[in-house]
Each structure stands twice: as structure tokens, then as C-alpha cells.
Amino acid sequence: MTSNLFQPVAPRKTRTSRKAEESLPVDCSRQLDETKPLSNLDHSYALPADPTDLKTRLSEALARVESLERDMRNVKKREQRAKNMVLALLEDLDGKNLINEELKHKLNFYSGKMKIKS
Structure with missing residues (x-):
């Protein structure tokens, strides 16, 4: 084993570090079975249990x-207008003989008269 794993670490002296050490410890004694089950609302495909929430989601x-x-x-409609x-424009240019065949x-x-051959 390496000896650097067992070397002592110097304590931190900054104000934030001291404040963190003084903070209250977290109570981890709570059992897992006491916790609430996770909600299904984190998935978009899950239906809410409350009918009013379901109605709201349906309305939205x-x-x-x-x-x-x-x-x-x-x-x-915009595409049809274009x-x-x-x-x-094509008919106007053709009527004034200002357009060639190409x-x-x-x-x-672009006028929709011609279809793309696939």
C-alpha cells in the first residue's frame, strides 16, 4: 500500500470551512420505508392520479x-398565396414576351404546376 493514503490532512482555516464544520449534522436515522414513493409526474407518459389534473393535461x-x-x-394558405x-408573375411575363423557355x-x-419526378 502507498503511504500517502495514511498521511494526516491539515485542517482548513478559511471562514467558510470553519462555518461548514460548525453547521448542524444531518439526521440520517430516518428509515427508507418512511419516505414517500416517487411521483409519476416526472414522466410525460404517466397519467396523474388526480382526475382534475388529468382533465387539465387533456385540456392543455x-x-x-x-x-x-x-x-x-x-x-x-401562405404557400398557396406564394x-x-x-x-x-409567370403569366404576366409570358404575356409581355419577357420570358424565355428556361x-x-x-x-x-415554383408555381406548383410542375411536379418533381422521382
């Missing part, structure tokens, strides 16, 4: 679903 989840559905509708604007092909892709 339904509100979140409605919010996400509304956001999805808004995104789809496609309509590109299509209107650019027309590229703009058709």
Missing part, C-alpha cells in the same frame, strides 16, 4: 393540437 393538449392545426392551415403570385420552366416548378 387539446389546446396545443388546435393551435398547431391553425398554424398548419396558415402555412398552407404559388399564386409566382403563377401570376426561366419559364424554372418558374413553373
Whole structure:
């Protein structure tokens, strides 16, 4: 065995160290069976035991679903407006003969008229 494991350690002299030594000892005599069982609420998939908590969680989840559905509708409408604007621009440029076939092909892709071949 190494001798450095048995060497005495000099006591600390800082104010914080002295205060820590003077603090009250922690009572560890409490038995493990006296402790409360851990709650299931730390897992998102566990249902709460109280029906009112369950109702609250259900209401929050339904509100979140409605919010996400509304956001999805808004995104789809925004995308459709952008496609309509590109299509209107394409028709306007084509009507004024300011567009060539290559650019027309590229703009058709963004207007939704052309599908990606997979």
C-alpha cells in the first residue's frame, strides 16, 4: 500500500470551512420505508392520479393540437398565396414576351404546376 493514503490532512482555516464544520449534522436515522414513493409526474407518459389534473393535461393538449392545426392551415394558405403570385408573375411575363423557355420552366416548378419526378 502507498503511504500517502495514511498521511494526516491539515485542517482548513478559511471562514467558510470553519462555518461548514460548525453547521448542524444531518439526521440520517430516518428509515427508507418512511419516505414517500416517487411521483409519476416526472414522466410525460404517466397519467396523474388526480382526475382534475388529468382533465387539465387533456385540456392543455387539446389546446396545443388546435393551435398547431391553425398554424398548419396558415402555412398552407401562405404557400398557396406564394404559388399564386409566382403563377401570376409567370403569366404576366409570358404575356409581355419577357420570358424565355428556361426561366419559364424554372418558374413553373415554383408555381406548383410542375411536379418533381422521382
